[in-house]
Each structure stands twice: as C-alpha cells, then as structure tokens.
Amino acid sequence: MDAFHNLMMGFTVIFTPQNLWFCFLGSVVGTLVGVLPGIGPLAALALLLPVTFQLAPVAGLGMLTAIFYGAMYGGSTTSILVNIPGEAASVVTAIDGHEMAKQGRAGAALGMAAMASFVAGTLALIAVTFFSPVLTAFALRFGPPENFGLMLFGLVCTLYMISGSKIKGVLMLAVGFLAATVGLDVVNGRDRFTLGNINLAGGIEILSVVIGLYGVAEILVNCETITKNHMLAERIRGLWPTLADWRASWKPMIRGSFVGFFFGLVPGGGPVTASFMSYALERRVAKDPSRFGKGAIEGVAGPEAANNAAVSGSMIPLMSLGIPGNAVTALLLGALVIQGIQPGPMFITQRPDLFWGVMASMYVGNVFLLLLNLPLAGLWAQCLRIPYRVLFPMILLLSIVGTYSANKNVFDLWVMLGFGVAGYVLRKLQYDFSPFLIAFVLAPILEQSLRQSLVMSPDGVLIFMQRPLAAGLVVASVILAVLVFRQRKPIQPQGDMS
Amino acid sequence: MIERGLNVVWCLLGLGTMVNAWSLGLLGPSGPDSGLFPMLCGIIIVICGLTLLLRSNTYVTDPAWPRGGQMWRIAGVTAGLASMAVSLPYVGFAVSSAITTFVLLQAVERSRIVESLILTAASVAAVMYVFGNLLGLALPRGPWGW
Numbered sequence: 001m002d003a004f005h006n007l008m009m010g011f012t013v014i015f016t017p018q019n020l021w022f023c024f025l026g027s028v029v030g031t032l033v034g035v036l037p038g039i040g041p042l043a044a045l046a047l048l049l050p051v052t053f054q055l056a057p058v059a060g061l062g063m064l065t066a067i068f069y070g071a072m073y074g075g076s077t078t079s080i081l082v083n084i085p086g087e088a089a090s091v092v093t094a095i096d097g098h099e100m101a102k103q104g105r106a107g108a109a110l111g112m113a114a115m116a117s118f119v120a121g122t123l124a125l126i127a128v129t130f131f132s133p134v135l136t137a138f139a140l141r142f143g144p145p146e147n148f149g150l151m152l153f154g155l156v157c158t159l160y161m162i163s164g165s166k167i168k169g170v171l172m173l174a175v176g177f178l179a180a181t182v183g184l185d186v187v188n189g190r191d192r193f194t195l196g197n198i199n200l201a202g203g204i205e206i207l208s209v210v211i212g213l214y215g216v217a218e219i220l221v222n223c224e225t226i227t228k229n230h231m232l233a234e235r236i237r238g239l240w241p242t243l244a245d246w247r248a249s250w251k252p253m254i255r256g257s258f259v260g261f262f263f264g265l266v267p268g269g270g271p272v273t274a275s276f277m278s279y280a281l282e283r284r285v286a287k288d289p290s291r292f293g294k295g296a297i298e299g300v301a302g303p304e305a306a307n308n309a310a311v312s313g314s315m316i317p318l319m320s321l322g323i324p325g326n327a328v329t330a331l332l333l334g335a336l337v338i339q340g341i342q343p344g345p346m347f348i349t350q351r352p353d354l355f356w357g358v359m360a361s362m363y364v365g366n367v368f369l370l371l372l373n374l375p376l377a378g379l380w381a382q383c384l385r386i387p388y389r390v391l392f393p394m395i396l397l398l399s400i401v402g403t404y405s406a407n408k409n410v411f412d413l414w415v416m417l418g419f420g421v422a423g424y425v426l427r428k429l430q431y432d433f434s435p436f437l438i439a440f441v442l443a444p445i446l447e448q449s450l451r452q453s454l455v456m457s458p459d460g461v462l463i464f465m466q467r468p469l470a471a472g473l474v475v476a477s478v479i480l481a482v483l484v485f486r487q488r489k490p491i492q493p494q495g496d497m498s
Numbered sequence: 499m500i501e502r503g504l505n506v507v508w509c510l511l512g513l514g515t516m517v518n519a520w521s522l523g524l525l526g527p528s529g530p531d532s533g534l535f536p537m538l539c540g541i542i543i544v545i546c547g548l549t550l551l552l553r554s555n556t557y558v559t560d561p562a563w564p565r566g567g568q569m570w571r572i573a574g575v576t577a578g579l580a581s582m583a584v585s586l587p588y589v590g591f592a593v594s595s596a597i598t599t600f601v602l603l604q605a606v607e608r609s610r611i612v613e614s615l616i617l618t619a620a621s622v623a624a625v626m627y628v629f630g631n632l633l634g635l636a637l638p639r640g641p642w643g644w
Binding site: 224388397424429430447 | 500501504508511512515518522528529530531532534535536539540542543546547549550553556558561562563564568571572574575576578579580582583586587591595598599602603606607609613617618621622624625628629633634635636637638
C-alpha cells in the first residue's frame with residue numbers, strides 16, 4: 001500500500017502546469033526523434049540535456065525519460081508505413097508491420113503498435129512501482145565491497161550484450177574509466193592526467209563527451225550523403241484493430257511486456273535487445289511460424305510491447321541502485337549527477353518526490369503518447385518529408401550551445417569536437433560506445449568503492465571474498481566474463497540505440 | 499592500416515597511463531593512492547590494444563571510409579565547428595553561428611542561397627530565443643553587444 005500512496009504523491013508532484021508541459025514536450029520530441037531516421041534518441045537526449053539545467057529536476061528528468069519512451073512509439077510509425085525504422089528498437093516492427101501496410105492494413109498495425117506500447121508501458125510501470133522499493137530495501141544492506149561487486153557485475157553484463165568485438169568493448173570500458181579519472185583526485189586533491197591544463201582540473205565535462213560521441217559523430221555520419229526523403233501520400237484508415245486482431249495480439253502483448261521488462265532490468269539489455277527477443281519468442285510459440293514476415297500482427301504487438309516495457313524496466317537499476325544498464329540510462333544518470341543528485345539505494349527514501357514524480361510522469365507520458373500517436377499517425381509519417389538540411393543547422397547549433405552552457409568555457413567545445421571526430425572514426429571501426437559512456441559515468445563511484453573497500457580491509461583485496469554478497473557478485477562477474485569471451489556470436493545488432 | 503595505427507595508439511596510451519599512474523603512487527600510508535585505479539585501466543588498455551594489434555580476426559574488413567565529396571563534407575563540418583570554437587569569444591554567438599551555419603549549408607548541404615539564408619536566420623534565432631531568453635543562458639556576445 002505504501003507504494004500506492006507514494007505513487008499518488010508522485011501524481012501530485014507531476015500535476016503542475018510546468019511539469020505536465022515538459023512531459024508533453026518530451027513526448028512530442030521523443031515521437032519526432034523516433035520518426036526521423038537522421039537522429040536517434042541518444043543523440044536527442046545528449047543535445048537536449050542542457051535544456052534541463054534550468055528546470056526543476058522532476059520536470060527535466062520527466063522530459064528526458066519522455067523523449068526516451070516517446071522515441072519507441074514514434075519509431076514504429078515509420079517502420080510500418082515506409083519500412084524506415086526511425087530508431088533501432090523498431091527494426092523488428094518493420095518486418096511484419098510494413099507487410100501489413102502493403103496489404104492495406106496500415107491502420108490496424110499502427111493502432112496495435114500504439115496500444116501494445118501503451119499496455120506494456122503501463123504494465124511495466126506498475127511493476128517498477130512495486131519492485132523498486134523492494135530492491136532498494138535489499139540494496140540498503142550494501143557496503144563499499146558489495147557496491148563494487150554490483151557495479152562490476154553490471155559492467156560485465158554490458159559486455160555480454162554488446163555487439164561486435166568483446167575486446168573492443170573491454171577497451172572502451174577501460175578508456176571510459178581513464179577519461180573519468182582526468183582532473184583533481186577528490187581524496188587528496190592531486191592532479192591526474194591534466195597535462196598541466198587548468199581547463200582539465202575539474203575533469204572532462206560529461207556534456208562534451210556525450211554531445212561529441214553521439215551528436216557530432218552522428219552529424220558527421222549523416223554528412224556523408226545528401227539525403228532525399230520520399231514519402232507516401234496514402235491516407236491511413238481503420239486505426240482501431242479488429243476483434244480478431246485483439247484476440248491474436250493480447251498474449252504477445254503480455255509476453256512482450258515480460259520479455260521487455262526483464263531485458264530492461266538486466267544491465268546491458270534495453271529496448272533493442274528486448275524487441276528482437278520478443279519477435280523470436282513469438283515465432284517460436286506461434287502455431288504457424290510461416291505467417292511471420294508476411295504481415296502477422298503478433299510480430300508487431302510483441303516487439304512493440306517489449307521495447308516500451310524495456311524502457312520502464314531499465315529505470316529500476318538506475319533509480320534504485322544507481323547503475324545504468326545502457327547508454328541512454330547512463331545519460332539520464334549523468335543528468336541527475338549534473339543536478340547534484342546521486343541515485344542509489346538511498347535515493348528513493350531521500351528524494352521520494354523526485355522518484356515518484358518521475359514514475360508518475362511516465363504514466364502520464366504514456367497517455368500523452370497514445371493520444372499523440374493514434375490519431376496523428378499520418379501526420380508523424382509526413383515528418384519524414386523534412387529534409388536533413390533543415391535539421392542540420394539546428395543540430396549543429398544545439399551541439400555548440402549545449403556544450404558551452406555547462407561551464408561557459410570554449411575549451412569544452414574543443415573537447416566536444418575531439419570526441420566527435422574520435423567517435424566518427426571509432427564508429428567506422430565498429431566500436432560500441434555504450435561501455436565507454438557507462439564506465440565514464442560510473443567510474444567515480446566505482447573507484448570510491450574500490451578505495452573504501454581496500455581502506456577498510458586488513459587483508460587487501462580478500463575483502464571481496466570475505467563478505468558473502470560481495471563474493472557472490474564477484475564470482476558471478478567472473479563466470480559471466482568467461483561466458484562473454486566464449487560467446488561466439490554477438491547477441492544482436494547495435495545496442496546503443498544511436 | 500588506420501585500424502593498425504589505432505591499435506598502436508591504444509598500446510601507447512595504456513603504457514603512458516601506467517607510467518603516469520606509477521608516478522602518482524599506487525599505495526600510500528592510508529591505503530590506495532591516486533594512481534591505483536588508473537594503473538588498472540592502463541594495464542587493461544595495453545592488454546586489449548596488444549590483443550587487437552596481434553589478432554587479425556578483430557580487424558574490420560573493408561571499413562566504409564568516406565571518399566571524394568563525402569570526405570570534403572566531413573572535413574567542412576569539422577572545420578566549421580572548429581572555426582566557430584575559435585571565433586565565438588571574439589565575435590559572439592550570433593555572428594559566429596550565423597556565418598558557420600550559412601557556409602556549411604552552402605558547402606555541405608548544397609542548399610540554395612535564399613533557402614540557406616532563411617534556415618540560418620531561423621535556426622540562430624530559435625536557439626538564441628530558447629537558450630538566451632527562455633532558459634536565461636548568457637551566450638557570448640560580440641564587441642557590438644549582441
């Protein structure tokens with residue numbers, strides 16, 4: 001019942017004109033980002049992060065999370081109508097969704113995608129509401145060694161899920177940690193890797209890193225081609241699915257919600273993995289798997305439910321443990337840190353207004369998105385007509401102003417540019433940036449936990465084996481690490497949703 | 499070739515980190531010192547860099563590097579962002595962003611002049627209004643006060 005009362009408190013927090021407006025704005029921007037192929041949710045979040053500095057934390061975080069799950073809604077629209085997934089988690093939706101559109105059932109596919117997203121988003125949020133406090137109560141027993149073990153486990157999970165070379169993933173983790181150590185050591189005030197540059201004394205600004213890696217690198221990739229957008233001018237009819245569609249879809253929707261929630265919860269998982277897994281599951285349990293790929297509505301309902309549930313699920317490790325499971329939640333963690341808030345086991349008890357306010361904003365955002373996406377699906381699809389040259393100057397200027405706004409220091413612009421060019425080159429060489437960003441955000445806490453553990457231990461590193469929970473997490477990390485390097489094929493395509 | 503060079507850079511970065519971490523000190527009288535964590539990072543970077551350098555199956559086969567016009571567009575955007583970083587403190591946000599955006603729209607996106615002018619004016623005005631007015635961010639001003 002406590003969770004219910006707290007959630008009601010969250011609704012009182014979110015039901016102010018300003019908070020509702022920013023939640024709505026986030027839903028609109030998220031849908032737009034999901035629709036447009038030129039910019040992913042991660043790049044959009046990076047570019048709009050500075051906007052939240054001037055806002056109350058609930059409004060800022062509510063807006064950023066709305067962009068994240070709004071992109072999941074929007075991505076399905078263009079996947080179904082024109083076979084162009086606006087973001088990676090909607091790639092699977094295009095397989096059967098676009099086939100349905102070709103058969104004249106675009107309305108039913110769009111309607112089911114929006115309803116599945118709404119149902120799964122709401123189910124997952126109910127689970128988050130009741131699950132987070134339980135996890136927090138458990139995590140309150142954590143000391144520095146357990147925290148270290150938990151973060152180690154989270155990082156190894158991230159490696160398990162990434163695509164491509166695992167060695168490159170480990171390398172990115174280490175480079176992320178190294179980048180985070182630049183600046184003054186908070187324990188003894190000693191300079192580390194500043195190369196005598198006073199601008200680096202405060203460390204590398206997170207905004208320069210994320211805008212460089214995800215914003216500028218994205219601009220450079222998009223600049224390789226001058227894009228011309230084509231659109232269909234077809235009218236969309238019958239947005240409400242038929243009874244037969246509902247009968248075929250309700251089970252995939254529930255299964256997709258569970259799959260998505262689970263993959264959101266697991267560090268390294270997220271909407272992309274969840275949608276692929278859900279599609280594979282639906283094919284496996286289907287009486288006639290040959291229908292898949294030819295316009296099966298289950299192939300739309302399952303993955304759409306999964307990618308939205310994963311967004312909510314990924315908020316649990318972030319909010320209750322302070323561990324981001326993927327690059328987007330790492331960015332959200334960065335946003336909280338910039339606001340002077342450190343999520344972790346104490347977060348829900350210390351800042352119930354913020355935690356429950358954000359949870360409530362996600363309920364409200366789901367309603368906004370349903371209202372925005374069902375009747376306006378055709379309008380969103382027309383946004384594909386927007387040529388990249390219209391977006392290009394805005395993205396460029398947002399990169400500059402966003403980076404500059406953090407410290408009002410031109411040096412940060414050079415750092416952003418450096419990370420942008422490096423990000424472009426590394427993307428060509430198939431490096432995944434998710435481990436880098438997660439390591440960069442987690443490094444200060446991880447280093448602190450390691451140092452505190454070693455200080456409090458008379459037996460050095462043996463402390464990680466002397467405490468049962470820490471030992472369990474370290475052993476689990478080692479086992480998973482062995483599995484990571486024995487894994488022959490990557491789990492699935494790009495997991496960083498950029 | 500580029501990837502091999504990058505792998506060498508990783509090894510050098512790791513070695514440099516280890517040397518610097520050693521000079522910072524690994525263990526002090528009160529336990530772990532400033533260099534311990536970076537030393538661990540340096541070791542991992544060297545090991546990964548060497549592995550990548552020596553294992554040919556980690557190399558990307560035929561990476562899609564930009565050629566010709568693509569290369570020019572990317573160089574143009576990079577130079578535009580760099581020139582904006584240089585000029586921002588001297589001429590202010592409005593002028594430097596307007597010049598950069600216009601030049602890039604012309605050179606990179608090949609927009610028509612009128613279209614470039616409209617897009618430049620709209621983008622600069624929108625960003626200045628949102629960040630300067632609504633969010634109260636003090637954007638750098640030029641010698642003429644705007």
